[in-house]
Amino acid sequence: MNANSFILRVQGLAKTFRMFHLEATLHAFEDVSFDLSAGEFLLLRGHNGAGKSTLLRTIWRSYLPVAGQVLYQSRHGEIDLANAADVDIALLRREEIGFVTQFLNARPRVAAQDIVAEPLLLAGHERTAALEQARHWLDQFGVRRELWRAYPSTFSGGEQQKVNLARALILPQRLLLLDEPTASLDAGARAALVSRLAELKAQGVAMIGVFHHPGDVAQLIDREINLGTRVVAPAQHEEPQYVAV
Numbered sequence: 001m002n003a004n005s006f007i008l009r010v011q012g013l014a015k016t017f018r019m020f021h022l023e024a025t026l027h028a029f030e031d032v033s034f035d036l037s038a039g040e041f042l043l044l045r046g047h048n049g050a051g052k053s054t055l056l057r058t059i060w061r062s063y064l065p066v067a068g069q070v071l072y073q074s075r076h077g078e079i080d081l082a083n084a085a086d087v088d089i090a091l092l093r094r095e096e097i098g099f100v101t102q103f104l105n106a107r108p109r110v111a112a113q114d115i116v117a118e119p120l121l122l123a124g125h126e127r128t129a130a131l132e133q134a135r136h137w138l139d140q141f142g143v144r145r146e147l148w149r150a151y152p153s154t155f156s157g158g159e160q161q162k163v164n165l166a167r168a169l170i171l172p173q174r175l176l177l178l179d180e181p182t183a184s185l186d187a188g189a190r191a192a193l194v195s196r197l198a199e200l201k202a203q204g205v206a207m208i209g210v211f212h213h214p215g216d217v218a219q220l221i222d223r224e225i226n227l228g229t230r231v232v233a234p235a236q237h238e239e240p241q242y243v244a245v
């Protein structure tokens with residue numbers, strides 16, 4: 001494989017959490033390696049606590065890994081997300097890499113349609129057209145018309161999730177990290193999500209996803225990796241212990 005045929009190359013990635021009160025280190029995941037090409041969908045599998053969300057958050061750079069590289073082919077050239085400056089990470093998050101969860105960061109007194117339109121406005125789109133697209137996606141995900149100008153802080157959990165998905169998927173990114181985005185969605189919204197992901201995949205968006213019910217996205221999956229059993233590495237004087245998960 002030549003240097004440019006992948007959009008993401010993860011090599012020997014590992015993340016631990018130091019648990020000071022136990023004088024122990026928890027290995028969330030170890031020695032994870034894979035390549036991902038444009039338009040590819042990688043499913044992360046593993047039992048509860050196997051490290052799936054932590055791996056996504058490490059690629060997203062909420063966490064710094066303790067070993068390994070996350071080589072990303074950005075529009076500006078190759079960058080190791082594990083070592084990049086915060087300012088570069090912020091730029092990539094705005095322009096190229098999306099993180100989709102079930103949780104909305106609802107802000108006080110910002111209407112649903114404005115939250116959804118924001119990525120388009122930041123990308124320089126004209127306001128009227130951006131709001132029109134925002135309403136289109138709110139409609140697609142099944143958010144009632146009466147709620148489009150309301151503040152999502154009072155919405156139901158499922159409604160907030162739909163606003164979050166509309167915002168996260170309104171603008172095609174190059175790489176999407178999906179952390180259980182179908183959790184607690186009704187059937188209509190799940191179908192809308194899968195259809196939008198299929199459309200983005202066909203446009204070349206690469207995706208890494210964790211799904212409680214992978215059957216929801218069966219048609220999209222190209223490859224899978226399974227994160228194995230995790231061990232707590234003890235401090236020098238302790239016996240090794242397995243984590244109860």
Ligand SMILES: Nc1ncnc2c1ncn2[C@@H]1O[C@H](COP(=O)(O)OP(=O)(O)OP(=O)(O)O)[C@@H](O)[C@H]1O
Nearest residue numbers: 017026028046047048049050051052053054055243
């Ligand atoms: N911030 C943190 N500090 C300490 N330990 C953490 C932290 N985040 C995650 N962990 C631990 O790392 C391990 C992996 O957690 P993670 O959430 O990545 O698992 P997961 O595979 O996504 O699990 P699930 O399927 O239950 O969502 C767990 O044992 C968890 O307790």
